Amino acid sequence: MQPNSAIMQKPLSELIADELKQKIWNEEIQLGERLLETDLAESYDVSRSTIREALKILESEELVVSQARKGTYVADFTNQDINEMIELRTLLESHAFTQAINRLESHHTKDLEAIVDEMKQKADEKDWNGLFDLDMKFHSYVVGLCGNTRIIKIYDSLQVQIRTFLMHLDRYYSSTQAFYNEHKQLLEALVSNDVHIVNDRVREHIEYVETKLLGQSSDIEFKEV
Template sequence: MGTESFIVQKPLSELIADQLKRKIWNKEIHFGERLLESELAETFDVSRSTIREALRILEIEELVVSKARKGTYVASFTEKDLTEIIELRTLIEARAFIQAIPRLQKKNIQELKRITEKMKAKVAEGNWNDLFDLDMQFHSYVVNLSDNSRIIKIYDSLQVQIRTFLMHLDQFYSSHQSFYDEHTQLLDALISKDVQIVKKRVENHIEYVEEKLLGVKEQRRKSPVSKV
């Protein structure tokens, strides 16, 4: 019997959920915007039940919220949400990057170099969305090298939240080049296989966002004691 190749096709509801995610990340659909089943069914030329399934997928991923008798809305990210994601990324990625060091082989370094070279090309194009997608590829690749199934599972469950979080960052980097430079520094740290350097680079990469996006540390330092 000859071998046959099969293409695994996602269910239509998942394909539509993916398209809606991309529209949110591209800022074609905005935080807090109401999503009407009837309009989406017409846009995608599918049944309303398929749209409901797609919205349920996004709700599980916490990208939309369903409000009783009000409808479904794109979730808004609060400062608390952003702070929690930053804290989780620091905890998970710092540990995963360190665990990946002894498993980092020449082929893995070559793959990370390939991703950063793609980033370099996107710098010239000035495309933040593609840079953020490549950022996810870079970080996920290293996390998977950690060979810690539970860390990988937790990180995978956060993928959509992290990618949505990245939407907020374009205004805080001085340039596309600086975003690319941070990843070449992360790669150099991994190549060095120095645990302390890797840990520091990962923390700096994520805490830079904390400083710029939320101003958490600066705010804490300058916040006056309230008087009664």
């Protein structure tokens, strides 16, 4: 952890929670794996109470679950979870993206272009984790322009779950370039100011991404309900 002023403003428990999230997304920690307070405290050289606070943060984000007398585990999402996420993302993002069109100014377009340019670099490097982080940045930025504070708040609360679902998608896209191209097309649709094109692009993107994950869920050991 690099000691810069912005990072050091965060409590230690939050820094550890952030690092655990990255380890889960990098598949260094597996879905369904048990997280032992003692081992984590030793690994990070902190007290068990600090680890407990970090795990409570992850639990509030629904990335881990605590079971009485059994311990704490990384959440193992079900097909129902994925179905619900598809439906919710489609509802929120199709509406938010179309509403963002009227609020999209030149400096917003430049910001989004910069994100897409970063995605091109990550695609060239075949860096899937970097691409997925930028995917979240791109979608969150556009949703943030929709003008509906409640939609923005709900979407923010879903960030960790959405990012966790994305972690398996590298095995379903033909290439990093294909993933980058989808976001380039999303940006082009926004700039076109055509509500129908934007709505179609958003729905196609979510349905492809999420149904690929759902359709192959048995391969990644998601549970049936």
